[in-house]
Structure formats: structure tokens, C-alpha cells
């Protein structure tokens with residue numbers, strides 16, 4: 001008996017969106033392998049079963065990792081800072097091309113003293129989200145180290161990377177465009193997709209003037225955080241061959 005509530009409408013992905021930048025994309029095909037697609041449609045997914053992918057969110061202390069996850073999962077924002085102790089996690093259910101799919105979002109502590117505990121949860125990630133504050137250039141510089149640490153526990157050729165600039169609402173357009181140049185450079189080096197967001201307002205914007213395939217109305221953090229929208233993390237056509 002299925003005791004789970006239906007998947008929320010904005011978590012139902014009926015068409016795979018095109019990748020935004022090929023060099024930062026793990027999946028460059030517009031759809032699953034035809035055999036996979038027909039097996040999903042005919043519910044012959046057999047041994048593939050229920051899919052879970054793990055996303056880890058890393059970055060300096062107080063850059064807004066918890067707020068980003070809360071906006072995405074609960075559509076809430078808390079202006080009071082409560083440091084994450086070690087790690088925390090949320091689970092989000094999706095339906096991708098008719099197949100149930102879940103994301104585990106691991107929120108890790110940015111404080112140095114908890115780094116040791118948090119890093120024990122890095123292993124087995126399909127996507128790494130490295131967050132920095134667009135108003136704090138130091139936090140952008142530290143993203144390289146956060147990525148290096150996360151990649152020690154993961155296979156670099158098999159993870160999708162996102163560089164996310166947070167608290168965009170606190171910067172003026174002039175300040176932001178100065179910062180964006182540096183952020184894009186770092187994203188390019190990392191081969192990550194770059195997004196700028198505000199968890200306070202719910203706005204999310206793909207960096208570098210890349211065009212999104214999505215409707216303007218969809219581009220809010222709740223429905224379209226990078227991890228939910230740009231790609232379907234963790235799914236590869238080879239994995240999904242029935």
C-alpha cells in the first residue's frame with residue numbers, strides 16, 4: 001500500500017530541461033535513452049526502483065546554506081541566524097518522467113570546529129552545491145577549498161557542481177555585477193553551473209547571461225532551485241537502463 005502523499009505539482013518533471021552550459025553538464029542529452037523512456041512510461045522499471053540522490057551543501061559559516069534549503073523545501077525564510085551543528089538533512093520527493101525520485105539535501109556546518117563532523121557526511125554525493133555570500137568576497141575565495149574538501153570524498157567525474165551566490169537582495173546591481181565577474185571565473189574553473197539567489201525574496205538567477213529554458217514565473221527558489229531545475233541530479237541514462 002502506498003502511504004506517501006502525492007508528489008507536489010512543482011516537483012513533477014515531465015520533460016528534461018536542456019542543460020545550461022555543456023561544459024558544466026553531466027547530462028547533455030535532452031531525454032533519457034529511448035529504452036529507458038519507454039520502460040518508465042510502461043512502468044517496467046523493475047530493478048531500478050525508487051531512486052535517491054544525495055546533494056551536499058557546503059560553504060563558509062553564515063553564507064545562507066540553511067536558508068537556501070529552507071526556501072527550497074519549505075518556502076520559508078528565517079532572518080535569525082542559528083548555526084548548523086554538524087549536519088542536518090531534508091528529503092524532497094520528485095517525479096521524473098513518471099518515475100518516483102527523491103533528493104536528500106545535506107546541510108553542513110560552515111563553522112571550522114564542526115568541519116570534521118560535517119565532512120564525514122560528504123561521501124556518496126551526486127551533486128555538490130558550494131554557497132558563498134555575494135557581498136563577501138572572502139567567502140567566494142574559500143569556495144575552492146570547500147570544493148577540494150568535498151571532492152576528497154567523491155568521484156570528481158561523477159558529481160554535478162553548482163556554485164551559488166546567496167543574499168543577492170543585499171547588493172546593489174553595480175556591486176553585484178562586479179562580484180559576478182569573479183564568481184563566473186570561479187565557476188568556469190570548477191566547471192560548475194553558477195546561480196545567484198536570494199532566500200529572502202525567493203529570487204534565483206542563472207549567472208553569465210545564460211538563458212534558461214524555463215518560464216519567468218517558474219524561476220523562483222521554491223520551484224526551481226538549481227538542483228531541481230537545471231538537471232535531474234543523479235540520473236544517468238546508463239543507470240536507468242532497465
Ligand SMILES: Nc1nc2c(ncn2[C@@H]2O[C@H](COP(=O)(O)OP(=O)(O)OP(=O)(O)O)[C@@H](O)[C@H]2O)c(=O)[nH]1
Pocket residue numbers: 059060061062063064065066067068078079080081082083084085108109110111166167168169170197198199200201
Ligand atoms: N538578506 C538576506 N539574508 C540572508 C539570506 N540568506 C540567509 N540570510 C541570513 O544570513 C544568516 C545566516 O544564514 P544561514 O542560512 O543560517 O547560514 P548557514 O550558511 O547555514 O550558516 P552555518 O550553519 O553556520 O554554516 C541568517 O541570519 C539569515 O537570515 C538572503 O538571501 N538574504
